[in-house]
Amino acid sequence: MKEVSDSPGKTPVSATPSGAPPSSAAGMPALSSEALLAAVVENSDDAIIAKTLDSVVMSWNKGAERLFGWTADEMIGQSIRRLIPDERxxxxxxxxxxxxDGKRVSALHTVRLRKTGAPVRVSVTVSPVRDESGTIIGASKIARDVGALETARQQLAESEKRFKMLADNISQLAWIADKEGWKFWYNQRWFDxxxxxxxxxxxxxxEKVHHPDHVDRVVKRLKHSWDTGEIWEDTFPLRGRDGQFRWxxxxxxxxxxxxxxxxxxxxxxTDINDQRAQAESIETLLNEVNHRSKNMLTLIQSLARRSAPGNDEFLKRFVRRLDALAANQDLLVRRAWTSISLRELIAAQLSFALDIAESKLAYDGPEIEISARAAETLGMALHELATNALKYGALSNVKGHVRVSWDNSDGMFTIRWQEFGGPPVSEPARVGFGTSVxxxxxxxxxxxxxxxxxxSMGASWHLTCASQSVVSGIV
Structure with missing residues (x-):
């Protein structure tokens, strides 16, 4: 290989036609094209190496020294194979x-050895070098440290592998859309x-797999979330590969x-088809139980009338108590026997009194969901209080009125029934069933x-207990 430099340790470069004009730039001294090329090679961050066709190193720049640890004096005249692990x-x-064969080797990612014996991951590009007649006389090699890049690629590949494994094995169908709502990725569950x-x-x-009766509603709500950034939630059927729809x-x-x-x-x-069917079955069963229970209450009313003929007052109170039980049961069945709103419970239990008293009976308090057990207990107590108020208390005259209020704070639940403006009241001589309720x-x-x-101002009832005894969801 013909070289420009004859000085040991300097970087030789391929000869170029003589007489080339010197180049110059503002602030730079004029250099010949050969000197400029030599300067570029010598100062490159990449390892730039020239070798013969039998792998003997002919040039070795500073970048090669930094990458591999050997100096030019140590490598020029030596085989490039000393950089290559035995297995490579x-x-x-x-x-x-x-x-x-005149071909170029481009971006070969491989492993080479430093002077210390430590491996280094490099990207290698090797090109043939020809003389003036076009004969291939050697090769030029550019090597770049890609250890950090390879590590990052490996980490990215591992991260993508873990994500795919997770995404394809979760029980839900999953997807990703861009910020405009254009879906571009689905997990394997979706396709399965x-x-x-x-x-x-x-x-x-x-949209093709959505039920035609629901797709317009779904699209409308989904587009609203795309536009506003609000979290989207909806329930609808999707068609499976068998043509059947599941919720x-x-x-x-x-x-x-x-x-x-x-x-x-x-x-x-998330597939909720089975849960939805179970919920519908439970609701059907609860309605059937409720229907049969109300039939039983009707039978009890009939037995009471036959067992206590002529005791109209007793029968009225007894039937109203049965009605209160039925009202509670209706509410709980509608709520799957889980919890109900205290406000809704009061409205149901006092409906008979509200029809008579109208604005004279008012109630107010925060929104609270109470347990089924608490609903049964409080519902019967409120019904009994309203019955007494209509017969003896503040709702028995035109001037009286009743206020029901409740609160839930600091871990304690309180509810108060207060009557105003009714006829004078006194404590009953005996404690009856109503007081027990x-x-x-x-x-x-x-x-x-x-x-x-x-x-003197009127009868009042006050109940206080721990919130967990009444409020649903508190343990």
């Missing part, structure tokens, strides 16, 4: 064959269930970038303090 020596044979392909589903293609609970949340802007949306569809049963059932007082 065949790579050099393959490279030389391509060079002899729907029997579709990505080409069919990308963008708005997913899914679907949710999507925006994924935001560091600036807080929406970058994409991640959504899931108002005071004794709540004390036992709710571990509560329950007091019924007969002050």
């Amino acid at each position: 020596q065949a790579e050099e044979d393959a490279i030389l064959l391509q060079i002899l 269930y729907t029997g579709t392909t990505l080409d069919e589903m990308k963008g708005w293609g997913w 899914f609970l679907s949710r999507a949340s925006p994924i935001r970038d560091e600036a807080g802007e929406i970058a994409c949306w991640f959504g899931t569809n 108002i005071c004794d049963i709540p004390r036992a059932a709710l571990d509560a303090e329950s007091e019924l007082e007969f002050a």
Whole structure:
């Protein structure tokens, strides 16, 4: 190989035609093209090496020294194979064959050795070098450290592998959409269930597997979330590969970038078909039980009338108590016997009194969901209080009125019934069943303090207990 430099340790370069004009730039001294090329090679961050066709190093720049640790004096005249691990020596044979064939080896990612023996991951490009007649006389090699890049690529590949493994094995159907709502990725569960392909589903293609009776509603609500950034949740049927529809609970949340802007949306569809069918069966059973229970209450009313003929007052109170039980049961069945709103319970239990008293009976307090057990206990107590108020208390004249209020704070639940402006009241001479319903049963059932007082301003009832005894969901 013809070289420009004859000085040991300097970087030789291929000869170029003589007489080339010197180059210059503002602030730079004029250099010949050969000197400029030599300067570029010598100062490159990449390792730039020239070698013969039998792998002997002919030039070795500063970048090669930094990358491999050997100086130019140590490498020039030595075989390039000293950089190659034993198990990769065949790579050099393959490279030389391509060079002899006039071909370029581009971006070969491999491993080479530093002077210390430590491996270094490099990207290697090798090109044939020709003399003035076009004959291949050697090769030029550029090597770049890609260890950090390879590590990052490996980490990315591992991360993608873990994500795919997770995404394809969760029980939900999953998808990703861009910030405008264009869906571009689905997990394998989606394709397994729907029997579709990505080409069919990308963008708005997913509408094809939605039930025609629901798709317009779903699209409208979904577009609202795309426009506002609000979390999306909906329930609707999706068609499977067998053509049958199953119900899914679907949710999507925006994924935001560091600036807080929406970058994409991640959504899931959870199969709730079986749970929905079970819930419908339970509701049917509860309605049947409720129907039979009310038939039983009707039978009890009939037996009471036959067992106590002529005792009209007793029968009225007894029937009203049965009606109160039925009202409670209706509410609880509608709420799957879980919890009900205290406000809704009061409205149901006092409906008969509200029809008579109208605005003279008012109630107010925070929205609270109470347990089924608490609903039964409080409902019967309130019904009994309203019955007494209509017969003897504040709702028995035109001037009286009643206020019901409740609160739930600091871990304690309180409810108060207060009568005003009614006829003078006095404590009854004996304690009857009504008093037990108002005071004794709540004390036992709710571990509560329950007091019924007969002050000059009117009768009042006050119940206090731990919130967990009444409020649903508190343990």
